[in-house]
Amino acid sequence: MRRVLVVCLSAALLVALASTLYAGGTQENRPAGKPRIVIYDYGHENEPVVVLYSKLVDQYNAKPDAKVFLDYQFIPGDAYYPKLNAAIAANNPPDVFSSHAGGVLANYVSAGKVLALDDAFAKDPAWKNRFVAGAFDALSVGGKIYAIPTSQAVVPIFYNKDIFARLGLSVPQSYDDLKNVVSVLRKNGIVPFANGDKDVWVGAMMAEVIANRIGGGHPYDAIAAGGGSWTDPSFVRAGQIIQELVGLKAFPDDFLGVGYDAMIALFMGEKAAMCVNGTWDLGRFTAADSPIKDKVNVMNFPAISGGISKGTDWLGNPDHNITISSSNKNVDACIDFLKVWASEVVQKNIGEEQGKIIVTKTVLDQSKVPAAASQLNNLLTNATGIFLFYDVGLGATIGQEFNNAFQAIYAGNDVTTSLQKLQKFTLDSRAGNK
């Protein structure tokens, strides 16, 4: 009896063990004989762009004349780049993957891991012409284009116009106006900015906008070009303004523990009146089930007196860019898939349903575009340029160090010392990479 029990238990254990070997990565309905194209993407399961991507992949695979089978895998959050890099290091890279622009993409280009798209554009000029001018600026290295953008993201200040109306506030036109808005909001028990700095890139966004208002684009451009210095007066002044805003309680209490999700919750829960965030969340704020869908509007960060910029440069980047791996053996099929993204139908989905800024010349039905997105487009008609997020433009190593340096500044550390340490790190990191 006991032996029977032991045998049964061992068999059950063996079955459990064996079943794990088959777990994960099943491909149903994979037609035999078709080469498999692996696609890596970053994003969360219910994110609109991931939903769209999955739908496009399914549509492509359902085509009777599809030459390849697309295997779409999305990896949410922090784990994306480590997994991507590990796959590349193991000589098993995905065939198509999503990447941030600027220095992040340039990192892969310099290692020869991505394919230039210029040949494909030369064969199909109509495809390239669908994109607006400047769409590929941050996606080119050495004059060659290496990725296509799926939308453009910029960083306005989202604000709750109901709260503003209730307290008699209007859109601030200057930094002093903004300080006044902050103090009125605080007096009435509303958190002015929902932004925290537990996720360091959130706080960095605001710092980058402020630095741009003070010194214009030149100080950052110099650093991106390999020179410049983080101790430039515009960065120092940006740090001081951040600390001034902290002193005015412009951010939530204990904001160093408020992460990205908590910030969204504060803004959508109407506990905070403003939120410096990217347009990737515009769709979330204006969605049918959003509590603030009719109350959200956008404004630009005001100019700061004594600063160079009038506020016509916008922080942002080409968003969710798709690039082809250089080891890809089915380039034509992948290019076909990439072309789908520029089609009318897809661009309308991105522009109207998701409320994002499109990068092609597709004309959108303005009645379907969310009100906040229309307002944003109005603001952007005077835009003179887009400057990249520093951790995109400079790459993860130096970019993250910038984010960390400003987190220390938010926490009250001495601005000049923090920036000097950042400068030293940048020089050391660059010297090491020669």
Next chain:
Amino acid sequence: MESMLRNWRTILAFMAPAMVLFLAFVLYPIGMSLYYGMFSWDLIHKMRFVGMGNFIRMIRDDDVFPVAVRNIFFFMGTSLVLQLILGYCLAVLLTGGVLFKNAFKNIYFLPAVIPSVAIGLLWSFIYSPDVGIVNGLLRAVGLGQFARPWLLRTGSSLWAITLTLSWQYTGYAVVIFVAAIQNIPPEIREAARIDGAGSFRMVRFITIPLTMDVIRVETVLVAIGSLKLFDLVFIMTQGGPVHSTEVLATYIYQRAFRQFEYGYGDALSLVLLGLCLCMTILINRVFRSVRVEY
């Protein structure tokens, strides 16, 4: 059968599978780590030899490294005091003839079987400034002025994590010590009792010396476990605010996986390995001098 088990070839044959796994998954990666720690690598470009550069940078230029090392020693110290001493006291009490001994033992041990991620999330809510039980209780008894965001302030966050860590693993120590105390031959206890030993003397001169081996093992486990701490810190504070609760393991994660400095992360993990080995040797040395046999 006996002679078969003594035959060295048989012994080797039985040990071989485990040895192969140990070599492949422990010794070989450690060896490669020693090698990679002397390079700078982001997985995409070619590896670049920097020799001792990573270690020099750690000591000279890194601000977060000393904080991380200080924090893991803080956790080690507080864990040794809380888990060992509290665990041993509870074990003595439980073996002292209390009712429902096994039930208590199981309850104390329960947190140790809950995944660390779940515990981290649970306690993050408990410590939450708005909806947490801690602040709620303080306010309910009129001590509202002591309510604070426990995990968000530099001073209290370390202690908050320590408390959670000890809550999780004290039961582990209790179970091990109860088994050890129960292994003490009852004749020795009776002899001591006849000689007039009270409870305190019993513990000091009989129980502790005779369970010294087990205490030594548990000390090593607790010390190494707290030096290597990752999951609770990662879930509860991510090493923040501003690196004040950073531990070596979370710092390695940030450098290697977030900033793609894998060579530097390797060097840091070698330091962690070195610290753990040193502590083990130190603890064994200290305990060797207090061995007792009756």
